[in-house]
Amino acid sequence: MSAPHPAYRIKGPALISFSGGRTSAFMLHEILRAHDGQLPEDVVVAFANTGRERAETLRFVHECGVRWSVRIHWLEYRPAGFEKVSFNSASRNGEPFEALIAAKGYLPNAVTRFCTSELKVRPMKHFAMSLGWERWANVIGLRYDEGHRIIKQHVANERRKERWTTLMPMARARHTKRADVMPFWLGENTDPLAPLMPLPQGFDLGLRDYEGNCDLCMLKSRGALKRLIRDNPGMADWWKAREASISARSAKATATGRRFVTEYSYADLEREVTTQPFMPGLLGDDDDLEFDVECGLICAPSLEAAE
Known part of the structure; x- marks a missing residue:
């Protein structure tokens, strides 16, 4: 293996945002290599749990921490800020997400995506501030092949509306999903659920790209959501219950909310899944998207108002 790219040498104070997916795990591994396996005291790793993460994601985050001997701070949204949890105590039935919806009185959607800003970005912000930091670097797993998101983050950095400046070491190192991330985890295997050869790292996330982190994320295509519901009976129950509860009880919720x-x-x-025949291969335009919980890179609004 070649020497780590200089981009992975991180100067603190810095918070490494670990999404729980293969991309950000690759980034964390390279940062550790660049620091000879030991992060500086003012460079910390955090994972924000919404309670709707897949069980495979939680296991993967835990395993990365154990195998690589790195402390990963597990955070969860609370109305007053955040709470530190662990692999064992982390919510697994959407409790933080449900509490946020109850506080808002309406549901997030493709236009009003407050779930990311409140459940992920804000807890990490409050965690960094709890360390006494006034300003810091926010290290995220944007790859070189995610050009439009990279541009968006550069624009955000120039506006300087947040307490942090976003660093994208994978983009600087020109690391991509096809050439770097997937071979790192899967080697020559093509199906993560049925590897034919030993995994290069000895472990993996164990999910296909469309399965993602947040189990039935609203940003997934209709086809992908239907396949997930078909393959995982009961997965839609929590989402259906939130929609039914808001419709029945909340005066705040408009038709879109x-x-x-x-x-x-x-x-x-x-209902469509149970009444229509299964059409394999028809997931939608996002079949190849990696829903690895870097959702904050896609949709989180500015937190300027929270300063």
């Missing part, structure tokens, strides 16, 4: 997706409900999706 009563569904995660404006065009259809999760009950509609489940």
Whole structure:
């Protein structure tokens, strides 16, 4: 293996945002290599759990920490800020997400995506501030092949509306999903759920790209959501319950605030799954997207108002 790229030498204070997916785990591994396996005291790693993460994601985050001997701070949203949890105590049935929805009185959707800003970005911000930091570097796993997101982050850095400056070492190192991330984890294997050869690192996330982190994320295509519901009976129950609860009880919720997706409900999706024949291969335009919980890179609004 070649020497780590200089971009992975991180100067603190810095918070490494670990999404729980293969990309950010690759980034963390390279940062550790660049620091000879030991991070500086003012460079910390954090993972924000919404309670709707896949069980495979939680296991993967835990395993990365144990195998690589790095402390990963597990955080969860609380109305007053955040709470530190662990692999064992982390919420697994959407409790932080449900509490946020109850506080808001309406549901996030493709236009109003407050789930990311409140459940992930804000807890990490408050955690960094709890360390006494006024300003810091926010290290995120954006690859070189994610050009539009990289541009978006550069623009955000120039605006300087947040307490942090975003660093993208994978983009600087020109590391991509196809050439670097997937071979690192899967080697010559093509199916992560049925590897034919030993895994290069001895372990892996164990999910296909469309399965992602947040189990039924509203940003996934209709086809992907239907396949997930078909393959995982009961997965839609939590989402259906939130939509039903808001519709029945909340005066705050407009028509768009009563569904995660404006065009259809999760009950509609489940009904389609149970009444229509299975059409393999029809996931939608995001079949090749990696839903690895870097959702904050896609949709988190500015937190300037929280300063």
